[in-house]
Amino acid sequence: CCFPPHLAAHTCKNNYEHAEYGTALTWDDALRSSTQNFQHKSYNLFTCNCHSFVANCLNRFSYGGTMRWNIVNLAVLILFKGKWVNHGAVVRSFLPFIVVLCAGIIVAGWPTVIGLASFSLLLIGWFVFVSYFAKNLIEV
Numbered sequence: 098c099c100f101p102p103h104l105a106a107h108t109c110k111n112n113y114e115h116a117e118y119g120t121a122l123t124w125d126d127a128l129r130s131s132t133q134n135f136q137h138k139s140y141n142l143f144t145c146n147c148h149s150f151v152a153n154c155l156n157r158f159s160y161g162g163t164m165r166w167n168i169v170n171l172a173v174l175i176l177f178k179g180k181w182v183n184h185g186a187v188v189r190s191f192l193p194f195i196v197v198l199c200a201g202i203i204v205a206g207w208p209t210v211i212g213l214a215s216f217s218l219l220l221i222g223w224f225v226f227v228s229y230f231a232k233n234l235i236e237v
Contacts, residue, residue: 127158138236143223145236148172152237167228167237 121127131154138145148168155166181187201209227235 121157121159124158127154130154130157135236144227144234149236156237167232168224168235169228172224 121130131150134153135145135150140146146168148171152166152168152171155161155171156164160166198209198213201213
């Protein structure tokens with residue numbers, strides 16, 4: 098976090114942005130503030146989802162000294178720095194996906210894989226587009 102223990106010594110390069118983001122002094126403050134911001138918003142896979150909530154919370158806490166967290170940065174952080182709790186967590190996470198994928202291949206064949214890959218690429222493209230080019234379309 099960019100806040101020092103004594104706030105009078107605060108010399109952040111982004112201090113002009115601390116009107117709303119970066120003002121949380123504890124994780125609980127950031128979480129409470131983000132919860133109040135998101136509590137009356139409708140969940141939407143494309144614009145307002147759990148990744149948006151976490152990015153908003155990280156921005157409020159100024160995690161890593163930055164207030165530019167978005168869903169793409171968060172996904173990259175999870176992909177490259179995330180760690181599994183245990184081997185059972187890996188199985189619980191991927192087993193339902195593998196079962197549905199196998200059932201789709203048995204019922205419909207390889208077009209299931211092509212459809213899933215196409216949808217995944219379109220979804221990734223959408224998130225990159227709204228995170229960097231159309232920032233007002235997504236909740237963060």
